[in-house]
Amino acid sequence: MPSTPIPGSTGEILTELPSAYLPHPATGLLHLPRFLAKCTYVKRHGALPASYAKNYKRGMDRFLCLHLGIDPAAVEQIVHECLDAGRDDAERDRRLCALFPADRHVAQWNRSYVQKGMTPAGREFLAEALTAMGCADRIGQITSVVDLIEFDEGRIE
Numbered sequence: 001m002p003s004t005p006i007p008g009s010t011g012e013i014l015t016e017l018p019s020a021y022l023p024h025p026a027t028g029l030l031h032l033p034r035f036l037a038k039c040t041y042v043k044r045h046g047a048l049p050a051s052y053a054k055n056y057k058r059g060m061d062r063f064l065c066l067h068l069g070i071d072p073a074a075v076e077q078i079v080h081e082c083l084d085a086g087r088d089d090a091e092r093d094r095r096l097c098a099l100f101p102a103d104r105h106v107a108q109w110n111r112s113y114v115q116k117g118m119t120p121a122g123r124e125f126l127a128e129a130l131t132a133m134g135c136a137d138r139i140g141q142i143t144s145v146v147d148l149i150e151f152d153e154g155r156i157e
Contacts, residue, residue, distance in 0.1 A: 002141070002157070008064035011051025014041065014137050018062075019155055021114075021148045026093040029105045030113045030146075035061045035072075036092070039079035060145070061115070067109045068100050075099070117145035 017037050034112035038056055041048055048056050055061065057072035065072045078099065082092040117126050127139045129148055142151050150156045 003135040003137050005087070010129075012049035013153055014049065014052060015153060016027055016041075017153065020149045023110070024093075026097060027100065028108045028110070029064065029104060031060050031064050035064060035075060036079055039076045040083065043075070043080045043083050060116070061112075063116075064109065067112075068104060070099060079085045114144060114146050117148065118143060140147060 018033040020031060020034060022033050023030055024036075038048060038052060038061070042056070047053060057065075057076065061072050065075065067118060075096065078095045079089075082095065101105060116122065122145065123143075126145070127136075127144060130136055130138050130142060133152070135142075137149075138151070142148050142156070147156060
């Protein structure tokens with residue numbers, strides 16, 4: 001039977017975050033729903049758990065924003081302003097779409113996103129992470145950073 005992560009090995013897990021494979025309804029961009037959910041969590045709770053805070057507006061959040069040519073803080077600001085004003089997701093998405101470039105190169109981003117971790121350095125990172133999680137037997141089965149996120153949050157067995 002394949003191993004599962006040692007409870008707490010990566011810190012607190014936010015199971016309410018959407019799947020890394022869920023596209024944003026208004027743009028089709030992968031990862032954007034997770035970034036928006038993290039922004040919402042910060043607004044409602046003051047901060048993310050340490051296990052998520054270390055990569056908030058960095059890591060994949062930043063890679064997505066670099067792809068779009070925007071500052072992650074601008075996305076956070078829109079989310080927080082909409083929450084403060086009681087605006088719905090449609091208004092938030094309208095404001096985000098105005099911030100984002102017209103050509104978002106969605107297919108290019110989505111392809112590169114799901115392949116993060118497939119370089120030699122990425123495979124080394126995944127092996128180290130899986131070993132730290134007590135799941136060295138999963139090396140070679142969890143082949144991307146996105147799959148590692150899904151595995152850590154319990155969506156991949």
